[in-house]
Amino acid sequence: MDPEKILWSDTSWYAERFEKSAAALVAVGQTVAGDTAAETAEFQRLFTFVAEASPEHFAKLWNDPMAYYWVRRAVHFLAAVRGAPLGRIEVAYCAYTGAAGPLEALRIHLADFSRFALALAILSGRELAFAEPYTTALPLALPGTQLVVGGSGRLSIHGVTTSYIDATYKGECIKLPIADDAPSASTPHIAPCPFVDLEGMRILLNPALFRLPGIGLSSEWTEPASDFQKLHSGALIDALSLVSSFQPQSIAQFQQGLRSLALKPMREGTFSSLSSSELPGAFICSVPCDRYELAATLIHEFHHNRLFHIEENGAFFEEGGEDPIDGENHYSPWRDGPRPLHGLFHALYVYLPVFRFWSAVVCRGELAGIQLAYAKDQLGRIPFQLRIGVNQLRRHARFTSFGSLLFEQMAAETIAAERQACALGISLDLPATSLRANGTLRSVVGGTDARELTIGETLRDHLEKADRLGECEQERQLLDCQLRSGHTPRR
Amino acid sequence: MDKGAAQSLKAIATCRKSEIDRILNGIRGISGCALWTSTMRPSMRKDDPPEDEEN
Numbered sequence: 001m002d003p004e005k006i007l008w009s010d011t012s013w014y015a016e017r018f019e020k021s022a023a024a025l026v027a028v029g030q031t032v033a034g035d036t037a038a039e040t041a042e043f044q045r046l047f048t049f050v051a052e053a054s055p056e057h058f059a060k061l062w063n064d065p066m067a068y069y070w071v072r073r074a075v076h077f078l079a080a081v082r083g084a085p086l087g088r089i090e091v092a093y094c095a096y097t098g099a100a101g102p103l104e105a106l107r108i109h110l111a112d113f114s115r116f117a118l119a120l121a122i123l124s125g126r127e128l129a130f131a132e133p134y135t136t137a138l139p140l141a142l143p144g145t146q147l148v149v150g151g152s153g154r155l156s157i158h159g160v161t162t163s164y165i166d167a168t169y170k171g172e173c174i175k176l177p178i179a180d181d182a183p184s185a186s187t188p189h190i191a192p193c194p195f196v197d198l199e200g201m202r203i204l205l206n207p208a209l210f211r212l213p214g215i216g217l218s219s220e221w222t223e224p225a226s227d228f229q230k231l232h233s234g235a236l237i238d239a240l241s242l243v244s245s246f247q248p249q250s251i252a253q254f255q256q257g258l259r260s261l262a263l264k265p266m267r268e269g270t271f272s273s274l275s276s277s278e279l280p281g282a283f284i285c286s287v288p289c290d291r292y293e294l295a296a297t298l299i300h301e302f303h304h305n306r307l308f309h310i311e312e313n314g315a316f317f318e319e320g321g322e323d324p325i326d327g328e329n330h331y332s333p334w335r336d337g338p339r340p341l342h343g344l345f346h347a348l349y350v351y352l353p354v355f356r357f358w359s360a361v362v363c364r365g366e367l368a369g370i371q372l373a374y375a376k377d378q379l380g381r382i383p384f385q386l387r388i389g390v391n392q393l394r395r396h397a398r399f400t401s402f403g404s405l406l407f408e409q410m411a412a413e414t415i416a417a418e419r420q421a422c423a424l425g426i427s428l429d430l431p432a433t434s435l436r437a438n439g440t441l442r443s444v445v446g447g448t449d450a451r452e453l454t455i456g457e458t459l460r461d462h463l464e465k466a467d468r469l470g471e472c473e474q475e476r477q478l479l480d481c482q483l484r485s486g487h488t489p490r491r
Numbered sequence: 492m493d494k495g496a497a498q499s500l501k502a503i504a505t506c507r508k509s510e511i512d513r514i515l516n517g518i519r520g521i522s523g524c525a526l527w528t529s530t531m532r533p534s535m536r537k538d539d540p541p542e543d544e545e546n
Binding site: 019020022023024025026027030031050051052053054055056058059062072075076078079082083084087088089216220266267269270271272273274275276277278286300301304308325334335336342343346434435436437 | 497498499500501502503504507510511514515517518519520526527532533534535536537538539540541542
């Protein structure tokens with residue numbers, strides 16, 4: 001196995017994950033087929049409807065991030081009713097839906113398969129009538145399509161023809177045109193979500209996609225409106241164009257591995273950007289934002305998604321050690337709170353291409369002023385953060401052979417990043433620059449005299465503040481040495 | 492998405508039979524059969540928002 005190819009260029013992971021989630025759907029269908037309960041009869045009928053879809057329509061439907069989310073929950077709930085423990089998301093799902101236990105949650109979840117049958121009927125131009133009304137909260141994203149059933153409250157859907165969805169809303173029968181030229185924002189309607197096109201690739205801007213029971217986002221953000229997506233789509237196109245210009249190998253993979261994203265206001269929610277292992281091909285990022293920084297964020301979040309795809313094929317950490325996902329035990333130079341080993345592994349992975357992006361930007365010589373200062377900040381900061389990430393993982397992780405293969409490649413690439421920064425004349429003595437919540441860039445000031453801080457000083461401050469267990473004493477001493485001498489430390 | 496991925500569910504049911512059996516065994520709780528990839532547990536990657544202090 002070539003670790004460099006696995007990490008960066010092999011594109012078979014995307015199809016592999018699609019096929020695995022389709023295989024899981026077959027397993028769900030086969031398991032439920034043995035169930036004679038009347039409550040599963042409708043699912044079995046709709047499963048047959050989906051199984052008869054053409055390859056093109058099924059691929060569109062089942063490549064949607066929501067399909068992976070649905071099928072993993074279905075597998076887990078089927079196992080839970082046979083005695084397996086509920087996972088964290090399944091527990092949250094039960095709380096969100098009010099399900100008393102796994103059996104009731106399974107019933108609710110199988111009923112939600114109607115969303116996929118409905119979307120497939122629209123995709124393929126077929127009529128479909130539900131034996132039981134599909135009652136759902138609005139807005140409802142329809143997987144595999146650009147369509148969202150907009151509005152608020154609950155809607156009971158009876159079926160779909162080639163031209164409208166037949167439903168009941170607030171006790172009244174309504175017909176929702178599939179091609180609605182002038183949808184009302186206040187009542188249920190079907191509308192295409194905004195999108196951006198670049199180089200033959202279409203990315204949907206679809207916040208409604210993230211409205212899924214149990215995923216835990218409802219407490220983290222307020223879903224932004226469709227108008228907000230349109231308002232900032234120009235900035236997104238600019239940022240995508242920058243990725244295309246400075247990292248064409250990534251934009252080529254966006255076409256295969258990215259389907260939808262959502263833009264949110266920078267000040268909204270508890271995070272700036274977010275990816276979930278449960279929604280492959282989708283992420284959230286914040287605007288307004290400096291266009292180059294937004295491009296770096298797209299690269300960053302996309303690579304979280306890529307690593308989730310890679311991870312599907314083998315564990316990175318040996319079992320029996322500390323919990324690599326829930327064990328938030330370690331200092332991370334990227335976050336204020338302690339992080340698990342899995343988080344450090346992901347950060348190490350995503351910041352390597354982010355570093356290469358900033359390196360390409362600076363090498364081309366187009367930036368000036370505060371944007372150039374920020375780019376240089378990133379070129380100084382990221383290699384030192386990567387070094388801490390490598391050291392932390394080497395100190396604490398117990399890798400599988402697969403994980404070790406990938407880690408050692410990333411460790412070697414960290415050395416290359418350090419050398420590249422030196423070759424560009426970057427040092428930790430350069431002024432620190434950061435992104436503000438209004439999306440602009442600024443110099444970082446601090447100290448009693450409110451002077452401009454260097455990159456090294458801000459890294460040192462972060463170690464002082466966040467390395468509560470003193471795990472990175474070696475790195476701290478290195479920085480102290482530099483701060484005393486005024487010279488940039490070398491490894 | 493990856494255009495090479497276009498396959499019907501019936502075709503995948505045939506060509507991925509061993510994977511389907513593995514998932515079925517996981518659902519049935521057969522010893523040693525992980526429900527999904529063993530450590531492929533749900534994981535959210537989110538980044539802190541920038542600070543808003545003035546210079």
